Amino acid sequence: MSPTVSSLLSLLFVLALIPITLWIARRFMAGGTGTVGPGPIRIRATATLGPRERIVIVEAAGKNLLVGITAQSMQTLAEFENAPQFDEAEAPAFASLLKGIRRS
Numbered sequence: 265m266s267p268t269v270s271s272l273l274s275l276l277f278v279l280a281l282i283p284i285t286l287w288i289a290r291r292f293m294a295g296g297t298g299t300v301g302p303g304p305i306r307i308r309a310t311a312t313l314g315p316r317e318r319i320v321i322v323e324a325a326g327k328n329l330l331v332g333i334t335a336q337s338m339q340t341l342a343e344f345e346n347a348p349q350f351d352e353a354e355a356p357a358f359a360s361l362l363k364g365i366r367r368s
Contacts, residue, residue: 288365292364292365304324304325305322305323305324306322306323306324307320307321307322307323308321308322308323308328309321316334316335317332317333317334317335318332318333319331319332319333319341320333321344327343327344327345328343328344328345328346329342329343329344330342330343330344
């Protein structure tokens, strides 16, 4: 194979990886905190407890619920009248996204 063809194939491979990487990053960033979209339900905070376990503070219908989520079920753990105020979270750094992908 000539060097020109080899270089062209390498370039096409790298260019094909860009949309795939963006799709994977969007897929893993979708579960962030804050408003997911306009609507009555907001995820106020989340904490990962294990590979498939986490707790989430959800604001819905004027109430704040602490919800436990596992691979098999979701269960309300507590209900708050006034949940603590949280600062808006910044987007996770690319390095932390890679660590999250590696753990999955």
